Amino acid sequence: MNKEFYFDNLNKEFVMLNPLTPTPWLNYLGVHDYCAIISNNAGGYSFYKSPKSFRILRYRYNNIPMDRPGRYIYIKEKNDFWSTSWLPTKRDLNKYKYISVHGLGYTKIYCEHNGIKSEVLYFVPLEENLELWVLTIENKSKKERKIDIFSYAEFCLFDAMGDLTDLQYILNIATTDITKNEILDYKCLFADGEVKQVFAFTTKKIKGFDGEREIFIGDYNDESSPSAVVKGRCFNSVLRGGNPIAAFHLNVGLKPNSVEKIVFCIGVGDALKEGVKYKKKYSCFENVEKEFKKLKNYWQTILDKFQVQTPDDNFNTIFNIWLQYQCHTTFKWSRSASYYETGTHRDGLGYRDSNQDLLSVVHAEPQRVRNRILALGSAIYKEGCACHTFQPITNTGTGGTDYSDDHLWFVLSVTSYIKETGDFSILDEKIPFFDGGESTVFERLKVVLNYGLKQRGQHGLSLSLRADWNDCLNLEYGGESVWTTQLLYKA
CATH class of the missing domain: 1.50.10.10 (Glycosyltransferase)
Incomplete structure (x- = not known):
């Protein structure tokens, strides 16, 4: 078995023990209309049906530093902070334990730092136009811990080509608001396509939020040390033109060996309709588990349609799991979007x-x-x-x-x-x-x-x-x- 990555046939997962892969290794989440592309370091972007016309999350291609932005969760305790994925904070791997797993329709990223263990499960429910980030956080130490959690995602809204070539226009038409239900609501003025609004929420009571990138990140700064995380608070910014983001700030207290589960969601629709509906649904964690089980059953049913057994175990692994998964992924998304095919040319x-x-x-x-x-x-x-x-x-x-x-x-x-x-x-x-x-x-x-x-x-x-x-x-x-x-x- 390779010491840095291997195939786990029992769980049908590809396991990465080192975040420093030769290039970001991607997974495609989503079966129908909503696609979330995610790397082993939580980088990537999302779109609804079309990566050109209905882009949800933003991505900067051929960028230095590479693989930015992404779906980030930060943990802060006193003056120390880190991210649940190795990027963007890039903590010392001698002190930061990391495992990333690409499964069939989902990605999990595990980390452990200073006695705090986390797992983030990313997936797109089968019949819904949204993505879930499911954070499980555990106190492995013998003392009570009080931590701050910050989430971060950057939006495109919705014209990916315009976002790259006519930024001044994009900066003039994006808006964010917060509802009384603590759901962030995103609109794009003059949107003439099928998608006109998206929403974001978390299932835990928030301490604060930000909807404007420059406020959360800070001037001349980047995602590795956002101003809000460093200062330990969000600034409750809404947006009337600019770069829209979804950032939430939560306070969590963890007794020794205790576990807390928190769900973050980004989806297509009106915050006061679809947003309220899905926040109510996923505030019950049993519904998260049901949707994840449905997803796993879907892929098992697909694979069960055709299996081979040969004397070569490696061939069986590739053919029975990963080649089929790759074929279904290209069938669904037709190679129209990746880190190299931007989704703006061949739509x-x-x-x-x-x-x-x-x-x-x-x-x-x-x-x-x-x-x-x-x-x-x-x-x-x-x-x-x-x-x-x-x-x-x-x-x-x-x-x-x-x-x-x-x-x-x-x-x-x-x-x-x-x-x-x-x-x-x-x-x-x-x-x-x-x-x-x-x-x-x-x-x-x-x-x-x-x-x-x-x-x-x-x-x-x-x-x-x-x-x-x-x-x-x-x-x-x-x-x-x-x-x-x-x-x-x-x-």
Whole structure:
């Protein structure tokens, strides 16, 4: 077993004992519309449906220091303070015990410092558009401890491209308020999309809060030593333009060997409606446990659909757990957001990629695959070519006649779905063309194949056009592709 990280097959977790990984190692939390990307040091960001249009939490790409900001919880006792994840405070690892665990749909980060042990469980409930940070804090010493706890998250609200390229506008339209229920309410003036508000709360009575980044962090400062944490109090700041955050200050008293559980939540919706509803729900810790159990059962059901046993234990581990988890993650989020793909350029579905992604999960989630196939079919033009990227939310796309292979993957998707499910009725479904009109899926397949047969060069092989599966090929006009010819033959 590696001394710094290993696979825990019993719990289906990847365990990291050293926070200094070669690069931040990420997990994707969320099954339906809400996605939370989180690193082994609690860095990352969140979005609802679209990382471009409905970004919730902010992230600074290619940044020094790396992997900022994130979902941070600070613990302060007298003049000493640290974070429950190694970042951002970066305490001496000889005195700070750290373990980070990426599980199926959740991440846990453990730390122990000066007799205080903490665990933070991060997950997105199956049917809800929110994320939970579940803090369990334990006094391992023989004396009573009085500590202050601060939470911190930084918002984008909601236009990720504008946040990067038109910051002055973003700084003028963000607002934060606090309700009588101690729920922070975030609005973006002139928001014209599906998401117009988000909320944040904690289930414990708060001592204070902050909604403005510069107030909480302090001038010429950063997340490693926020002014509010150093001074031991928040400043109850609301925002009328600026950089919105969610920061809460709590007082906790811990008797020897006692344990306290606190939930922090960020979600999509109105603080006075959804915020009140979910604060009431998750103030009962049994509901947190029920939702986490539902999440674990969901992933177990997915994995149980297909298992193999070979003489190679390492192969079994990768194939039966982590390869399947990776395939479902790419199917759900279509590689549209990471620390390197910012989610602002390729928003939505890569056409080729998404057709490929569904091939690996059709056995486990046939209905979701069926819905995805119908969406991808509507990104095909009447002449038979397909968009290179497609956003079903807005029915917009890019590309068309310039890639030689995109449209052909649709044939493989439909036929693979039918072979797996026996559902021939999908062929009778009527779906729109991208440029107007409609046809059945069966007619769509014929249009695609006829277009592919027409796009051939002087040797009878498929024209490569701008590119085939090798996006960077970029041959001159008239170039032919053996690869696309093979795909056409298979289709």
